Amino acid sequence: MSEDRVLNAESAGNGWNGGNAVKFRNFHFESDYGEQYQKAFMLHRCCMKLSETETKVTIGVVEGSGRDLLRFLEAYHMPKQTAFVNIGKSEFASFAGTLGCEASVNGGGKTGDSSFALEHIEEDAPVINIINALCIDAIKMGASDIHIEALEKGVQIRYRIDGVLRPVKLVAASLFRQLSNRIKVMSGLNSLEQRLPQDGRMTVSIDGAALDLRVSIVPTSSGESIVLRLFRGAALELDELGFVPEQLYALRNAARLPYGLALVSGPTGSGKTTTLHALLRTLPAEERKIITIEDPVELRQDGINQIQINEAISLGFDGMLRRVLRQDPDVIMVGEIRDEATAELALRAALTGHLILSTLHTNDSVSVIPRLIDMGLEPYLIASSLRCSAAQRLVRKLCPCCSREVKPDKRAAPLLRRQGINAHRCREKNGCDLCAGTGYLGRTVVGEVFKSDRELEALIERRADTETLRSCIAGRGFRSMETDGLEKYAAGITDFEELEREILCA
Numbered sequence: 001m002s003e004d005r006v007l008n009a010e011s012a013g014n015g016w017n018g019g020n021a022v023k024f025r026n027f028h029f030e031s032d033y034g035e036q037y038q039k040a041f042m043l044h045r046c047c048m049k050l051s052e053t054e055t056k057v058t059i060g061v062v063e064g065s066g067r068d069l070l071r072f073l074e075a076y077h078m079p080k081q082t083a084f085v086n087i088g089k090s091e092f093a094s095f096a097g098t099l100g101c102e103a104s105v106n107g108g109g110k111t112g113d114s115s116f117a118l119e120h121i122e123e124d125a126p127v128i129n130i131i132n133a134l135c136i137d138a139i140k141m142g143a144s145d146i147h148i149e150a151l152e153k154g155v156q157i158r159y160r161i162d163g164v165l166r167p168v169k170l171v172a173a174s175l176f177r178q179l180s181n182r183i184k185v186m187s188g189l190n191s192l193e194q195r196l197p198q199d200g201r202m203t204v205s206i207d208g209a210a211l212d213l214r215v216s217i218v219p220t221s222s223g224e225s226i227v228l229r230l231f232r233g234a235a236l237e238l239d240e241l242g243f244v245p246e247q248l249y250a251l252r253n254a255a256r257l258p259y260g261l262a263l264v265s266g267p268t269g270s271g272k273t274t275t276l277h278a279l280l281r282t283l284p285a286e287e288r289k290i291i292t293i294e295d296p297v298e299l300r301q302d303g304i305n306q307i308q309i310n311e312a313i314s315l316g317f318d319g320m321l322r323r324v325l326r327q328d329p330d331v332i333m334v335g336e337i338r339d340e341a342t343a344e345l346a347l348r349a350a351l352t353g354h355l356i357l358s359t360l361h362t363n364d365s366v367s368v369i370p371r372l373i374d375m376g377l378e379p380y381l382i383a384s385s386l387r388c389s390a391a392q393r394l395v396r397k398l399c400p401c402c403s404r405e406v407k408p409d410k411r412a413a414p415l416l417r418r419q420g421i422n423a424h425r426c427r428e429k430n431g432c433d434l435c436a437g438t439g440y441l442g443r444t445v446v447g448e449v450f451k452s453d454r455e456l457e458a459l460i461e462r463r464a465d466t467e468t469l470r471s472c473i474a475g476r477g478f479r480s481m482e483t484d485g486l487e488k489y490a491a492g493i494t495d496f497e498e499l500e501r502e503i504l505c506a
């Protein structure tokens with residue numbers, strides 16, 4: 001076989017859709033598989049293209065490859081510069097395994113009549129179409145994430161809609177490797193890596209509009225689990241989130257303070273970051289320097305400086321915050337306070353002329369105080385910096401088209417009575433075309449917000465327990481998440497199942 005003829009690969013002929021993971025010790029693999037040498041050439045000459053730029057080609061060759069091969073490749077790639085990297089024989093053999101072939105590696109020379117089956121590998125186009133179709137479909141259905149999982153029975157595809165996963169498709173198991181490879185290539189990940197988790201980003205073009213997706217791939221016992229997170233452009237305004245007027249008033253006031261700390265707490269996926277961004281949008285961005293430190297930057301906003309942390313180069317929230325403080329900012333949003341170092345910096349910054357907005361993982365708004373004390377912060381520091389604390393959950397809203405009026409749930413009645421809530425407008429889910437038979441459409445915040453004051457500051461400084469703090473706040477008409485949720489249930493906005501799942505069980 002003439003080398004010239006086989007060297008130029010066609011995407012149909014060289015698919016990396018094999019089984020086992022390969023990790024090379026000497027290089028980072030970057031190549032798109034559409035540009036690789038043809039399989040026959042790679043296996044005969046024990047070499048592979050590792051990366052290719054406008055000016056340079058990096059080629060992996062098995063140790064001991066003859067000079068003639070190197071010269072041939074140099075000449076072939078002229079005028080580009082050629083660089084060679086040694087690959088171990090066993091590494092190359094296992095790479096060949098991913099091609100579904102056995103390589104007989106004998107020092108990089110010709111292997112004579114090496115036997116491998118040139119199996120038929122489908123064109124890439126159908127796979128790209130599947131990925132595009134999934135994205136379009138997911139957007140139409142209002143999904144936030146696409147989950148692609150290799151299972152025994154096939155590739156399961158699910159969408160997360162209004163916070164709940166919904167199975168939408170089961171495709172042939174044989175397609176998984178191609179889907180995974182394509183997604184990896186599109187998001188700049190190592191397509192040979194199947195043993196380590198990888199994170200990346202990709203952009204797909206839908207109806208001429210670019211859609212950003214965050215990609216996370218984690219190996220599982222039956223293959224991989226791939227999650228694509230969709231970043232949707234349209235951001236919600238603060239008053240569209242579901243906070244009641246008193247809560248909105250408290251939040252808006254906190255965002256207008258010249259300095260201090262405002263926190264939003266709740267578990268992952270409770271919409272904390274969305275609330276903080278909506279709050280930032282209420283500020284006059286031309287007059288204030290607003291910086292956000294996020295992990296990752298999900299939604300880009302005009303007029304504010306958004307920075308993504310990078311743990312890989314030791315720029316976590318604390319390191320970034322330290323640097324950002326030198327930028328003379330007025331408002332800083334710190335994506336999350338995870339550790340003492342970040343907490344200490346954030347609180348001190350809040351005392352020295354900066355408004356700090358951040359999130360914490362606690363169950364309710366009051367628990368942020370003991371949480372910060374547990375992190376090792378001095379109570380006086382918390383008392384003097386904390387101005388406002390909110391907590392929130394997201395519950396699904398009943399579909400307005402099909403929900404039906406019902407009597408309050410038996411389990412709900414005593415709770416409603418205890419809180420003196422009149423529940424004449426309770427509704428239950430049904431299902432129609434609009435809500436795809438689920439009975440729900442969209443989500444709303446169930447939240448609580450309190451402002452700090454002198455009395456509370458004194459209690460914090462005395463290290464008062466959570467109950468004492470809570471009763472101090474309750475004395476001023478504080479609306480707890482439980483009350484807020486029950487009010488929304490009583491008004492027919494959501495159902496009791498949703499409250500039980502998100503609020504009452506927590």
Ligand SMILES: [Zn+2]
Pocket residue numbers: 399400401402403430431432433434435436437439440
């Ligand atoms: Zn409906």
